[in-house]
Amino acid sequence: MRWAAAPSEDRQRVFFGNHTSHLDFILIWASLPTRIRKRARPVAARDYWESGPIRRYLARKVFRAVLIDRGAPGDSAERDPRERGQEAIARMVEGLGREDSLIVFPEGTRGSGDEVGEFKSGLYYLWRERPDLELVPVHLANLNRVLPKGEFIPVPMISRVTFGPSLDWAAGETKEAFLERARRAVQRLEES
Amino acid sequence: MSTFDDRELLWLLAGVAALLLTATAVGQVLERVVATPSGRDTVDNINARVRAWWVMSFAFAIAVASGGVGSVVLFALISFLALREFVTLSPTGRVDHAALVWSFFLVIPLQYVLVGVQWYGFFSIMIPVYAFLFVTARLVLAGETERFLERAATIQWGLMTCVYCISYAPALLLLDIKGYEGENAKLLFFLVVVVQLSDVFQYIWGKLFGRHPIAPAISPNKTWEGFLGGIVCAVLLGTSLWWITPFNLWQAALMALAIALMGFVGGLVMSAVKRDRGVKDYGSLIEGHGGVLDRVDSLLFAAPLFFHLTRFFF
Numbered sequence: 001m002r003w004a005a006a007p008s009e010d011r012q013r014v015f016f017g018n019h020t021s022h023l024d025f026i027l028i029w030a031s032l033p034t035r036i037r038k039r040a041r042p043v044a045a046r047d048y049w050e051s052g053p054i055r056r057y058l059a060r061k062v063f064r065a066v067l068i069d070r071g072a073p074g075d076s077a078e079r080d081p082r083e084r085g086q087e088a089i090a091r092m093v094e095g096l097g098r099e100d101s102l103i104v105f106p107e108g109t110r111g112s113g114d115e116v117g118e119f120k121s122g123l124y125y126l127w128r129e130r131p132d133l134e135l136v137p138v139h140l141a142n143l144n145r146v147l148p149k150g151e152f153i154p155v156p157m158i159s160r161v162t163f164g165p166s167l168d169w170a171a172g173e174t175k176e177a178f179l180e181r182a183r184r185a186v187q188r189l190e191e192s
Numbered sequence: 193m194s195t196f197d198d199r200e201l202l203w204l205l206a207g208v209a210a211l212l213l214t215a216t217a218v219g220q221v222l223e224r225v226v227a228t229p230s231g232r233d234t235v236d237n238i239n240a241r242v243r244a245w246w247v248m249s250f251a252f253a254i255a256v257a258s259g260g261v262g263s264v265v266l267f268a269l270i271s272f273l274a275l276r277e278f279v280t281l282s283p284t285g286r287v288d289h290a291a292l293v294w295s296f297f298l299v300i301p302l303q304y305v306l307v308g309v310q311w312y313g314f315f316s317i318m319i320p321v322y323a324f325l326f327v328t329a330r331l332v333l334a335g336e337t338e339r340f341l342e343r344a345a346t347i348q349w350g351l352m353t354c355v356y357c358i359s360y361a362p363a364l365l366l367l368d369i370k371g372y373e374g375e376n377a378k379l380l381f382f383l384v385v386v387v388q389l390s391d392v393f394q395y396i397w398g399k400l401f402g403r404h405p406i407a408p409a410i411s412p413n414k415t416w417e418g419f420l421g422g423i424v425c426a427v428l429l430g431t432s433l434w435w436i437t438p439f440n441l442w443q444a445a446l447m448a449l450a451i452a453l454m455g456f457v458g459g460l461v462m463s464a465v466k467r468d469r470g471v472k473d474y475g476s477l478i479e480g481h482g483g484v485l486d487r488v489d490s491l492l493f494a495a496p497l498f499f500h501l502t503r504f505f506f
Contacts, residue, residue: 142280144286145280145284145285145286145289148286148289149286151289151290153293153297155279155289155292155293155296156272156276156296157276157279157280158276158277158280158475
């Protein structure tokens with residue numbers, strides 16, 4: 001685990017990283033200093049974490065996850081994606097409250113681990129809602145090899161979490177430009 | 193006979209402690225004396241290595257003192273960490289996942305159980321024959337043919353070096369040597385001390401007098417001066433330890449020579465693998481040394497040869 005800059009205490013943050021494995025947020029969570037960890041809540045998909053009592057218990061009591069609806073193929077016809085997006089942002093803002101931080105994976109789904117995929121727009125709207133947040137890019141290396149998609153038993157490979165310097169606020173930046181900048185910030189950590 | 197009734201072993205542990213104290217003292221003196229920036233880096237690295245040596249020596253002393261089980265568990269753990277470092281650097285992909293899971297969670301425990309129950313016949317063929325075949329079978333079932341031979345060979349090679357070769361060290365405990373019953377822990381001690389101190393001697397000779405590199409493409413730090421000085425010192429050390437072994441003086445000298453030479457080759461081969469993968473160290477678990485595999489690379493070739501020489505001639 002490496003920090004680009006030592007984290008100051010008691011700021012609300014959004015940690016955003018590349019998503020390659022089920023272990024991702026557990027690793028980020030475990031890497032955080034205790035005080036920050038206690039206030040960090042992962043943002044996760046409701047359909048996955050509410051299926052089954054064990055997952056529900058873990059999500060609610062252990063990780064204090066903020067559960068949001070993602071567009072399952074079946075219900076996209078019934079609900080307007082915009083409306084669902086707004087609701088997700090509202091839930092994240094609610095989840096942040098006055099003192100908590102969030103861990104998000106803006107790619108939305110687990111990638112191959114080779115390259116950081118395109119970011120969904122939630123991060124942009126969330127920051128517009130709460131510009132006081134500190135946005136910290138996180139890069140996870142090798143976790144997709146520890147536990148690839150569809151596997152259950154992890155292989156104990158050495159992996160790495162890198163926390164980058166937080167993003168600067170750029171006034172008047174378009175959504176696309178911001179999302180690309182955020183994606184690059186994660187990608188760049190891989191090369192460092 | 194319990195280990196602590198063995199006077200000789202207590203003397204050996206005291207000797208190791210004395211050596212570490214000396215190294216720590218020398219490190220402190222160097223800390224005061226050396227002023228150049230590059231010299232400071234070397235001194236810092238030396239002191240970090242000495243600190244790590246204290247920890248490793250404690251772990252090894254506890255393992256040896258606890259008799260068979262402790263040694264088997266310690267080397268099983270070393271194999272696990274070494275294979276972890278090896279696989280991390282290897283270009284294995286998603287389709288190799290299942291074969292790797294079996295390697296870590298079946299092959300390693302099984303190999304060390306075989307050492308523990310002293311089943312030499314199966315111990316010596318389980319990985320070279322059955323794990324060898326199993327890996328290819330499991331990869332075939334995964335259904336990916338691209339780079340098939342390369343992927344299979346990589347996993348097999350990792351198992352052979354990190355598990356099979358290392359397991360020969362604790363396997364010394366299962367040898368039956370007439371007139372040496374119950375004292376095999378000292379053979380393990382002999383092997384590990386000669387191979388590790390041979391590394392240290394080569395490092396010191398190389399740092400002090402090294403001019404002519406042996407294999408500049410593989411390891412710029414290995415020089416003829418370091419090699420020759422280190423080997424001579426290791427042989428002298430091994431000879432001076434003849435009284436803890438079933439060997440006489442000249443036999444101990446030849447054994448130490450074999451161990452030191454194999455240690456050198458093992459280190460060189462594992463360096464070549466690192467160069468191939470474009471890294472300097474296998475990991476960062478041991479302060480100043482790199483990874484576990486960086487520390488035990490010289491044991492890989494030395495352990496099997498020492499085991500078989502002893503088994504054949506004694």
